[in-house]
Amino acid sequence: xxxxxxxxxxxxxxxxxAIALVSIVTAVFNTLSxxxxxxxIRDLTVKWLGMDMNPAERxxxxxxxxxTIAMAVVAIEVYMMTSIIPMRKHxxxxxxxxxxxxxxxxxxxxxxxxxxxxxxxxxxxFLVGQSLVFFAxxxxxxxxxxxxxxxxxxxxxxxxxxxxxxxxxxxxxVMTVAMLISAxxxxxxxxxxxxxxxxxxxxxLIRNPDKxxxxxxxxxxxxxxxxxxxxxxxxxxxxxxxxxxxxHKIAMPLMIxxxxxxxxxxxxxxxxxxxxxxxxxxxxGVMLSALMLVIFSWKKLIHDNSIAxxxxxxxxxxxxxxxxxxxxxxxxxxxxxxxxxxxxGIGIFMAVKLExxxxxxxxxxxxxxxTGHWHILAAIIxxxxxxxxxxxxxxxxxxxxxxGWIMIIGSDVAFASMTIFSMKTLFxxxxxxxxxxxxxxxxxxxxxxxSLLVMMAIFLxxxxxxxxxxxxxxxxxxxxxxxxxxxxxxPVLNIRRDNEFNSEGGVK
Numbered sequence: 044x045x046x047x048x049x050x051x052x053x054x055x056x057x058x059x060x061a062i063a064l065v066s067i068v069t070a071v072f073n074t075l076s077x078x079x080x081x082x083x084i085r086d087l088t089v090k091w092l093g094m095d096m097n098p099a100e101r102x103x104x105x106x107x108x109x110x111t112i113a114m115a116v117v118a119i120e121v122y123m124m125t126s127i128i129p130m131r132k133h134x135x136x137x138x139x140x141x142x143x144x145x146x147x148x149x150x151x152x153x154x155x156x157x158x159x160x161x162x163x164x165x166x167x168x169f170l171v172g173q174s175l176v177f178f179a180x181x182x183x184x185x186x187x188x189x190x191x192x193x194x195x196x197x198x199x200x201x202x203x204x205x206x207x208x209x210x211x212x213x214x215x216x217v218m219t220v221a222m223l224i225s226a227x228x229x230x231x232x233x234x235x236x237x238x239x240x241x242x243x244x245x246x247x248l249i250r251n252p253d254k255x256x257x258x259x260x261x262x263x264x265x266x267x268x269x270x271x272x273x274x275x276x277x278x279x280x281x282x283x284x285x286x287x288x289x290x291h292k293i294a295m296p297l298m299i300x301x302x303x304x305x306x307x308x309x310x311x312x313x314x315x316x317x318x319x320x321x322x323x324x325x326x327x328g329v330m331l332s333a334l335m336l337v338i339f340s341w342k343k344l345i346h347d348n349s350i351a352x353x354x355x356x357x358x359x360x361x362x363x364x365x366x367x368x369x370x371x372x373x374x375x376x377x378x379x380x381x382x383x384x385x386x387x388g389i390g391i392f393m394a395v396k397l398e399x400x401x402x403x404x405x406x407x408x409x410x411x412x413x414t415g416h417w418h419i420l421a422a423i424i425x426x427x428x429x430x431x432x433x434x435x436x437x438x439x440x441x442x443x444x445x446x447g448w449i450m451i452i453g454s455d456v457a458f459a460s461m462t463i464f465s466m467k468t469l470f471x472x473x474x475x476x477x478x479x480x481x482x483x484x485x486x487x488x489x490x491x492x493x494s495l496l497v498m499m500a501i502f503l504x505x506x507x508x509x510x511x512x513x514x515x516x517x518x519x520x521x522x523x524x525x526x527x528x529x530x531x532x533x534p535v536l537n538i539r540r541d542n543e544f545n546s547e548g549g550v551k
Contacts, residue, residue: 046510049521054126056521057139058432061119063503064150065112070496072108094158103242107157107169111150113268114176116421117222118146119428120275121183127282128215129194134186138179145175173230180223189213200287202295210295211286214278217299221306222271228310229264232257246410250402259313267309269417270329274302276427277333280375283431284340294335301328319394330387337376344372370447371434375427381455385462386420404468412465419458426454429499436520449498457491460484 049056073079074088075096089096096104121142125135149172156165195207202210232240240257245265248254254262278298286294305325312318348365349357357365367373393401393412401409433446463470464484471477509515 045521046517049517051143052136052139053521054122054139055432055436056517057122057143058119059436059506060143061115061122061146062429062432063506064147065115066499066503068108068112068150068154092158095160096158100157102244102247104157105244106242107153110173111146111153113272114146114149114173116272116425116428117176118142120272120279121179123279123431124183124215124275125186127279128187128212130186134182138182138186141175141179141182145172145177145179148172148175177223177226177230180219180226184216184219184223187212187216187219189216198287200291202292210299211278211282211291214295214298214302215275217302218271218274218278221302222268222275224310225264225267225271225306228260229268232260232264246414249409249413250406256313263309263312263318265417267306269420270305270309271302273420273424274298274329276424277329277336277379280427280431281336283434284336284343284372284376286336286339288339290335290339294332297328297335298332301325301330301332305329323391323394326387326391330383333379337379340372340376341366344369369443370451371430371438371443374430374447374451377451378423378427378454381458382420382423385458386416386423389462389466390416400469408465408468415461415465419461422454422458426450426495433502437516446498446502449494453491453494453498455491457488457495460487460491464488 050060051057071088071092074084076085079085079088088094122139125138149169152165152168152172156162156169189208189212192207194209194212196203196209197207204210204213235257236242240255243258243261245262248258248262281291281294302325305322305328308318308321308325311321345357345362345365348368349361352361352365352368354361354365389412393416401412430447430450433443438446461484464481467477467480467484471480506517510517
């Protein structure tokens with residue numbers, strides 16, 4: 044019972060459970076594509092697990108798989124938010140309970156429906172799971188209500204409105220509401236299945252000039268949900284790294300306005316051709332906000348680690364050593380910088396040069412680039428989540444450094460290789476000459492991703508072994524989660540409050 048309570052009530056246990064389930068799903072379903080097909084592993088998986096793999100239903104299966112993984116990732120971010128943002132104890136427990144039951148129900152019955160026969164009871168339960176996750180989001184939005192005076196900011200180091208309202212809390216609130224509306228875009232379209240809407244993968248319609256409104260809604264849904272997941276993890280990392288000061292005051296208004304504009308732009312894709320203009324403007328705000336976080340966190344890491352290393356007046360080399368001395372604190376913001384070279388920059392370049400370059404390429408090349416674009420973004424977000432989790436569970440010493448650097452180097456080698464692979468026609472136009480570049484980038488990508496998978500297998504194996512120990516580290520994590528819950532649910536202990544403002548929100 045103690046282990047059950049740890050896994051399904053404590054923040055660290057809930058995150059671990061979700062990471063483990065996503066890892067299992069990823070490990071199993073990765074055997075169904077890529078080189079696993081040529082090696083015969085796909086056929087073994089299908090046979091051993093008794094999967095129904097009708098080729099005509101491939102798009103539907105992939106969509107279901109993406110949704111089950113995405114909802115687990117959203118659940119992880121919800122756990123992080125309820126553990127670091129002040130709210131009432133019953134609000135945190137109810138939100139965590141609903142999102143947990145929701146994503147697990149959706150994952151089990153969604154995959155069961157897609158890959159093991161089409162039992163429509165399973166599909167109904169998949170929708171029930173999604174509905175519970177959505178309702179948990181509504182409850183989270185109410186809990187994040189930035190107009191509650193008990194959560195007003197009083198420390199002037201943090202971004203706030205004149206009344207004392209917390210701008211960072213407002214950014215979380217705006218992101219949550221935008222995600223609920225964006226989820227509705229997918230839900231409304233789903234309600235029209237077989238009644239004007241058919242299953243498709245977004246990358247298959249890239250050169251179709253006559254997209255229906257429902258198809259545009261799905262394309263917008265795909266892009267904005269992933270974008271808002273990225274916005275969420277950026278805000279979470281900022282709170283984790285104690286983001287404040289001048290850069291915080293610049294970043295939070297930009298994040299709020301950027302999120303509103305980019306969300307509105309994506310929603311408008313259904314009825315206007317100017318959607319990308321709004322998306323570009325909103326993206327600038329969000330990216331500048333992330334840049335402020337990077338500058339703040341790197342300065343803070345250099346300062347704090349220089350003191351820890353005994354540097355009183357550090358040289359440039361010593362500052363670099365201080366910055367890189369803790370990969371779990373350096374890694375998340377570095378991944379945000381790296382993202383610009385493999386995702387954001389590539390996406391903007393593609394949009395600007397779409398007609399001049401990419402539409403001249405064979406459709407398959409453009410499809411590879413677009414598919415890689417959102418897969419890399421999703422994977423980078425995953426690495427940030429894993430580094431955050433490794434830090435909050437207290438990973439220390441050489442294990443901390445090995446975990447952090449393998450996560451950073453392995454993922455970056457893989458994603459950089461995939462970016463070069465997808466854009467290879469820019470560098471090597473002749474198809475025959477591309478083979479050498481393709482082989483090299485694929486080997487590097489396999490090496491990078493393989494190192495991540497091996498490390499995650501070792502890490503999860505260690506956590507599983509620890510769970511069987513009577514006095515394992517899981518017992519300490521469970522106790523710490525209770526203390527964190529007490530702190531988060533107590534406005535008096537909110538780091539955003541001091542005695543400068545009175546209970547009515549005005550200055551004393």
